Amino acid sequence: MDTAVPNPAVVVSGVRKVFNRGATNQVDALIDIDFTVQRGEFVSLIGPSGCGKSTLLRLIADLIEPTDGTLVVNGKPAHQARLDQDYGIASQHSGLFDWRTVERNIELPLELKGWDKSRRRARSAEMLALVKLSEFATHMPWQLSGGMQQRVAIARALAAHAELLLMDEPFGALDEMTREHMQAELLRICSETGTTVVFVTHSIPEAVYLADRVVVMSPRPGRITAMVDVGLGRDRSELTREATEFFDRVTEVREALRGTHVGDPIMGVDDR
Amino acid sequence: MSARVRKLVMFPVAFAFVAAAWEGYKAIGPANGGRLLGMRLLPRTNSRTMPHVWEMVSRLGRPEVRGGKQTILSVVTAATWYSFRVAFTAFVIGAVLGVAVAVLMARFRLVERGLMPYLIMSQTVPIIVLGPLIIGLMAYGSRDLVSKTWIAATLLGVFLAFFPVAVATLRGLQSTPPASMELMDSLASPWWRTLSKLRFPAAVPFIAPSLRIAGASAVVGVVVAEISLGIRAGVGRLILSYGQEATSDPPKLYTAVFGAAALGLVMALVVAVIDRQMMRRHPPEGV
Ligand SMILES: Nc1ncnc2c1ncn2[C@@H]1O[C@H](COP(=O)(O)OP(=O)(O)OP(=O)(O)O)[C@@H](O)[C@H]1O
Ligand SMILES: [Mg+2]
Numbered sequence: 001m002d003t004a005v006p007n008p009a010v011v012v013s014g015v016r017k018v019f020n021r022g023a024t025n026q027v028d029a030l031i032d033i034d035f036t037v038q039r040g041e042f043v044s045l046i047g048p049s050g051c052g053k054s055t056l057l058r059l060i061a062d063l064i065e066p067t068d069g070t071l072v073v074n075g076k077p078a079h080q081a082r083l084d085q086d087y088g089i090a091s092q093h094s095g096l097f098d099w100r101t102v103e104r105n106i107e108l109p110l111e112l113k114g115w116d117k118s119r120r121r122a123r124s125a126e127m128l129a130l131v132k133l134s135e136f137a138t139h140m141p142w143q144l145s146g147g148m149q150q151r152v153a154i155a156r157a158l159a160a161h162a163e164l165l166l167m168d169e170p171f172g173a174l175d176e177m178t179r180e181h182m183q184a185e186l187l188r189i190c191s192e193t194g195t196t197v198v199f200v201t202h203s204i205p206e207a208v209y210l211a212d213r214v215v216v217m218s219p220r221p222g223r224i225t226a227m228v229d230v231g232l233g234r235d236r237s238e239l240t241r242e243a244t245e246f247f248d249r250v251t252e253v254r255e256a257l258r259g260t261h262v263g264d265p266i267m268g269v270d271d272r
Numbered sequence: 273m274s275a276r277v278r279k280l281v282m283f284p285v286a287f288a289f290v291a292a293a294w295e296g297y298k299a300i301g302p303a304n305g306g307r308l309l310g311m312r313l314l315p316r317t318n319s320r321t322m323p324h325v326w327e328m329v330s331r332l333g334r335p336e337v338r339g340g341k342q343t344i345l346s347v348v349t350a351a352t353w354y355s356f357r358v359a360f361t362a363f364v365i366g367a368v369l370g371v372a373v374a375v376l377m378a379r380f381r382l383v384e385r386g387l388m389p390y391l392i393m394s395q396t397v398p399i400i401v402l403g404p405l406i407i408g409l410m411a412y413g414s415r416d417l418v419s420k421t422w423i424a425a426t427l428l429g430v431f432l433a434f435f436p437v438a439v440a441t442l443r444g445l446q447s448t449p450p451a452s453m454e455l456m457d458s459l460a461s462p463w464w465r466t467l468s469k470l471r472f473p474a475a476v477p478f479i480a481p482s483l484r485i486a487g488a489s490a491v492v493g494v495v496v497a498e499i500s501l502g503i504r505a506g507v508g509r510l511i512l513s514y515g516q517e518a519t520s521d522p523p524k525l526y527t528a529v530f531g532a533a534a535l536g537l538v539m540a541l542v543v544a545v546i547d548r549q550m551m552r553r554h555p556p557e558g559v
Contacts, residue, residue: 063454082460089455097474108469
């Protein structure tokens, strides 16, 4: 469909993922996945728990290999994109290293890129200011609350200023206020830097507020059932959350999700 | 800080308790031993078997042999210091070797599969036979036995210290959280950088306690080697030879026992310091 635009950020074609193939615990996690993310686009992935959102993200990140199909990231095979460190990733679990201070956790991707120390320190300070944790630079992760740890993980994902961000429920452990602040900050960073984002979430309003496009998935086997164009423009503010168009899109996504479960309650999707 | 002071005060307090128990039993126990549940279990309390604590302590200040110049304190101290050096060398070599082998096993499945059975089997060999075996293997027919037995004692200490470290390190390297491994993969980190930045530091909470075991094992290995090989200089040999004088000079044996106890204690302290340094950046227990 939109493959006509040159060199999209992510192209997923004909992807299928089967775990433990042939074994009794075989899981058909994903089937017939085709979608494209344009450069600078913000795409939210939403769907009930276990529908394969994290799996899809890990496929794009080349952390696991597809059973069938191809993934092209930044115009090259996903594998090459990973080797080139073309993306930053924040996973569902913060995964901070206990033995490193907060700032040194944020500097980890930069160390692997071979940046020198002063440059790393400058960038981590900038990132800490962004997530409002400057006073905690030299704390150890285990001295922070769960939400603060998650903000450090987000700062780490953003640190290298990658063109593509892959985020798996990064704001899950945050309170409503911090969550809205981080959402606004993420949108600001993305529009300033033209970053492309693939964002997994459980929350319909979050998916709609952040994204240009919401990809709706259904479980077992996981497939894409709808794409909702949000069309709220790029300038979003607190007012956006109260606009009628916003509620219309939220309803649209909710109905798309319902369509996948006639009559059933939607397990694991947040209406808030 | 006060916790550390309290820990240091613990040592003399513990010593005082043991001394008090010793003297207490000596005061009330049967002089010629006694029966308990029909067996001769209760030790004799006469001064040949159980000299007073102050006799042992004062024995330290007198010469080792009648008319000799060296006090027994300096002889025991020198022997203990000698054994400590051997045991500490064995501990360091054993620990380094243990970590190195574990890294190899973590890197190559084949090495793990091939080596693990031998490792486990090696620990079933009674250590007492190993000393003479090592000597026999490396110094058969040689006259230069002193230096060779020194090496043999070290080897035995290494042999005992190596195993707990290797096993704990391997377990530590294999229990890296998968989410952290994925993060390093997403950063295209090569194997050895993942090892140095993630897997090894994540294994430290496994390795540090194994060092305590390794330290104690190195001491056991070295003392056993000294006793079974008859190394002149070590504290193990002193226990053996002073034990032979137990009838004529009962407190003498206990001065060597003090030396052996001090050896274990100093090793434990040194290893505790290493342990603390290694765990400095890790969350304290219960976090
Ligand atoms: N490594 C794996 N081995 C076997 N099965 C797996 C593995 N990873 C995921 N699965 C299975 O694939 C399916 C999709 O899992 P995935 O983690 O992608 O779901 P999700 O949509 O992210 O769920 P949630 O919203 O709860 O995080 C699940 O049924 C899960 O059991
Ligand atoms: Mg998930």
